[in-house]
Amino acid sequence: MCGIWAKVNFTRQMTPEELVAPVALLSHRGPDGYGWYLDHRTALLHTRLSIIDLEGGAQPLRSSPTSLTDLIGIVNGELYDYEPLRRGLIARGLTFATKSDSEVLLNLYAEEGARAFSHLSGEFAFVFYDRKGKKLHFGRDPHGVKPLFFSQTPESFTLSSEVKAISTQKPVLSEDYIKSFIGRMMIPPGTSLENVFHVLPGRVYTLDLVTGALGFELFQELPLFRQRTLSKEASLELLESELLKSVRRRLVADVDVGCYLSGGIDSALVTAMAVELGARPEAFTVGFSDRDLDESQRAQAIARHLGVKHSVVTLTGKNFFPSLIKSIVAFENPVTNPHGAAKNLLSAHAAKSVKVVLSGEGADEWLGGYSYLRIQKLKAFLGRHPKLSKSLVERYSHTQKQINMGHLDGKSSFNDELIGAYFEGHVPSVFARTLKHRMFKYLTGSELDFYLSAACTNLQTILAEEYPRGVEKTTWDLNSWASMRTDLLQYILANVGDRQEMSHSLEGRTPFLDSQLCRVVGQIPERFLIYGLREKWALREIAAKYLPGEIRNHHKQPFFAPMKYLYLKEAREGMKHYLDVAREHTPWLDWKHIDRFLLNERLGSQSVFEGTVISLKLILFSLGVLVEELRKPPQESPRGYSLPKTVADLGPHRREF
Numbered sequence: 001m002c003g004i005w006a007k008v009n010f011t012r013q014m015t016p017e018e019l020v021a022p023v024a025l026l027s028h029r030g031p032d033g034y035g036w037y038l039d040h041r042t043a044l045l046h047t048r049l050s051i052i053d054l055e056g057g058a059q060p061l062r063s064s065p066t067s068l069t070d071l072i073g074i075v076n077g078e079l080y081d082y083e084p085l086r087r088g089l090i091a092r093g094l095t096f097a098t099k100s101d102s103e104v105l106l107n108l109y110a111e112e113g114a115r116a117f118s119h120l121s122g123e124f125a126f127v128f129y130d131r132k133g134k135k136l137h138f139g140r141d142p143h144g145v146k147p148l149f150f151s152q153t154p155e156s157f158t159l160s161s162e163v164k165a166i167s168t169q170k171p172v173l174s175e176d177y178i179k180s181f182i183g184r185m186m187i188p189p190g191t192s193l194e195n196v197f198h199v200l201p202g203r204v205y206t207l208d209l210v211t212g213a214l215g216f217e218l219f220q221e222l223p224l225f226r227q228r229t230l231s232k233e234a235s236l237e238l239l240e241s242e243l244l245k246s247v248r249r250r251l252v253a254d255v256d257v258g259c260y261l262s263g264g265i266d267s268a269l270v271t272a273m274a275v276e277l278g279a280r281p282e283a284f285t286v287g288f289s290d291r292d293l294d295e296s297q298r299a300q301a302i303a304r305h306l307g308v309k310h311s312v313v314t315l316t317g318k319n320f321f322p323s324l325i326k327s328i329v330a331f332e333n334p335v336t337n338p339h340g341a342a343k344n345l346l347s348a349h350a351a352k353s354v355k356v357v358l359s360g361e362g363a364d365e366w367l368g369g370y371s372y373l374r375i376q377k378l379k380a381f382l383g384r385h386p387k388l389s390k391s392l393v394e395r396y397s398h399t400q401k402q403i404n405m406g407h408l409d410g411k412s413s414f415n416d417e418l419i420g421a422y423f424e425g426h427v428p429s430v431f432a433r434t435l436k437h438r439m440f441k442y443l444t445g446s447e448l449d450f451y452l453s454a455a456c457t458n459l460q461t462i463l464a465e466e467y468p469r470g471v472e473k474t475t476w477d478l479n480s481w482a483s484m485r486t487d488l489l490q491y492i493l494a495n496v497g498d499r500q501e502m503s504h505s506l507e508g509r510t511p512f513l514d515s516q517l518c519r520v521v522g523q524i525p526e527r528f529l530i531y532g533l534r535e536k537w538a539l540r541e542i543a544a545k546y547l548p549g550e551i552r553n554h555h556k557q558p559f560f561a562p563m564k565y566l567y568l569k570e571a572r573e574g575m576k577h578y579l580d581v582a583r584e585h586t587p588w589l590d591w592k593h594i595d596r597f598l599l600n601e602r603l604g605s606q607s608v609f610e611g612t613v614i615s616l617k618l619i620l621f622s623l624g625v626l627v628e629e630l631r632k633p634p635q636e637s638p639r640g641y642s643l644p645k646t647v648a649d650l651g652p653h654r655r656e657f
Contacts, residue, residue: 001498001507002059003029003047004074004148006127006159008136008209014043016647016654023047023650024633024643025165029076031505031638035059035655037072042129042136042209046074048640049505051253051356057100062657063110064094070132071110072657075102076161077124077146078509080249109137114204117219121249121515125199127159136207142220143362143513144201144489147498151196152214157207162499163196163332164630171630173623175588179444180451181334182589182619184433186490187455188462192333192626200462201489220515221466222484223522224477235524239517240542246514247273250358251281257509258282258354260346261302261310263295265536265543265551266360266369268302270511272546274358275306282353286346287314290562302551313349315342320565321574329629330503331495334622336615338566343500351504361497362512365484366521367536368529372429373479415452422456423463424473428482431455435612443597443616445590459485476526505638563614578624579617585627586620594620 003026007018019036022045027034030047037044037060046059063071079085082101089107090096096103101122108116109128123145128137138159140148151158151166160166172194180187189197199205203216230238247270251257259271261283274281283303287296296312303310315323320341327340350357364370415434419427431452440448462485493510501508511517521529524538531537543551565571583591594616601613637643644650 001029001049001051001078001146001502002074002076003027003045003161003165003502004076004125004127004159005045005161005165006074006129006136006138007043008157008207009041009155010157010209010212011155012041014038014041016650019043019045019650020644020647021168021633022160022165025631026161027634027638027643028505029161029502032640033058033653034641035653036650037129037655037657039072039129039131044072044074044127044129049355049502049507051078051255051507052101053099054254056098057102058098058655059102060655060657061098061100061103061106063107064089064096066093066095067107067110069110069130071106071128071130071137073102073106073109073126073128075105075124075126076148077122077141078250078507079105079120079122079124080252080514081121109204114139114217114219117204119515120220121246123510123513125161134209136209137204138199138207139204139216139219140199140201142202142222142515143484143493143510144198145493145498145510145513147494148199149191149196150199152212153195154212157212157214159199163191163193164329166193166196168631171627173585173627175586176451176454178334178586178619178623179446179589180455182444182616183435183440183448183451185431185451185455186486187458188485188490189458192623198490202466218466222481223515223519224481225467225471225473226522228523228525230520230523230525230528232528235528235538236541238520239524239538240545242514242517242520243269243511243542244273244277246511246517247358248277249514250509250511251277251279253356255355256282256353257356257358258284258350259308259358260350260360261285261299262360263298263302264360265540265547266363266512267358268547268551269539269543270358270360271302271308272306272543273511275308276546280308281358283308283310284346284350284353284357285310285312286342286349287312288342288562289314289316290564293562298551302547305548305551311349311353313345315345315562315565317565317568317570319345320568321571324571325574325625325629326503327495327500328622328625330499332499332626332630333490333494334619334626335495336618338563338618340495340500341565343496344503347501347504347506351501351506355505356507356509357501358509358511359497360512361492361508361510362488363536363539365480365488366512366518367539368526369536370483371535372432373476373530373535415448418449418452419456422460423478426473426475426478428459429479430482430486439612442593443590445588566614566618575617575621578621578628581624581628582620586623 005022026047030049032048032050034047035058044060060072060074079101082104086104094107123141125140125146125148147161149163158166174194177190202220203218205216207214259281260267285296285299288294323345324338324341327344416427419431437448528538
């Protein structure tokens, strides 16, 4: 895993001075070295975390002299099964300067273009520069595990692994994004900063450096909206086989590989399969003083059962607030829950021992782990049996809301008619949590319908681009797709994934988001993913071979950090300071009403608005953190090099081709 950055100036020559700040701001993603390339108006920069080909994998790279296209490239991430791909390219007459998987990805594209990526297994982002054709090609893996952002102006086009390196100017918050986020909508491609956007997953974009025109080609959509025809036996057999292969692929490294161990079935099964495959990964857990949230003892029991080395780091009142600040700067987005602090602390702990960890992200999205899916199944059942009491849904929904602290309650939205018009009558459950109209206007001074319509338009456009053939939109697959293109892409993979890990130079790998595995899961009937109302049934059946019953049958427990830490005296002064910063930089919010609303918290209100008050306070606080902390240069040099202060410092790291 690494940091990548590229910039094109349309109106003037590129100067080396423009690379000094990005090297520093992305140094945590690549502490083992960096390299750069400059060609007239185009620059490429790569900061390296060495995982494969430790000695020879420096970037930027050039495609083989015998390839069809002459490209200069930078890659972040991992390409699995790269060895057979390399052998195939060598058989076609290509030569390689390194043993790295990144060079394989570069040469695949040089030979075949976007179609070469249609069946790849990996987590990657890339930028390839075609000097002769005057084009820049860039993209990211189908789930967006590896980040990539862009910003375009009449003068320039910039790409970066993190938004903090897009510009060296003080951050300007995006009014539309922030208001949508307050309304509980998080729809790509926008980000918290003005004129900074996600590069959408599964696509290769092409920028014409002469005209400035930007287009894309879809190379791999998520394997959804297809016939789910596998039998129960085939579902279990293929799921186990492909998950084992996925874990095996992610154990390939020239450094030690560890595992996160939360106490839940996802990370436990990944760790168990790693052991089954002959590995002995060290396992890492974050614990909490709050017994309702802490699963460290369960994780310890799993580690003992598997016979792996295990350690726990505990989030306390003393380390909470510094970890929260670090997590927000790493995430580069407002937050509604402080669990990023726990993941940041855990990543720092794991990074002391390993450079790579396996995690369980993506299992809930693909394998039926969320409560709204169970609620919809119950509603469908009652639709077929109308004489049964519909209060069953209300009672079950209330239970799930209590378990999930209101974040995954699946309650039907009062905006169903508006939303359904965009999705053939379906209402994706990501919209169920949308703030009510009066509350939204009270806090933002704006009308919710405008932002809700814009969110639906963006999401519907992306859906049509990825599935243009008029496929039938089933409720299950639409919910899964919408969740993966919103919550997973913009929140989970960043705030409890890549960004927290890479802020401590730690590579996270996600076996449940393997493309080959997901092709199998996309064929498993819904009834085998949620059996009755039992979530992740197929996964639990497989886990019976690897884990004790009390572990595999444990109910899903969301990953939350204790809210009470927000009220400790260690956090009070900092909270006030960053709220004041947010006030200064968001004059387009209705602060008169916000102050009244936040008063409910100071008065100890136990009203139905209590959760909304806490979430709003966290959002505003995190905006203040972003404005003040996001683009501060690091205080220390990474382990492999000194941070450049002048152009002269950059010189030895220049790559010539």
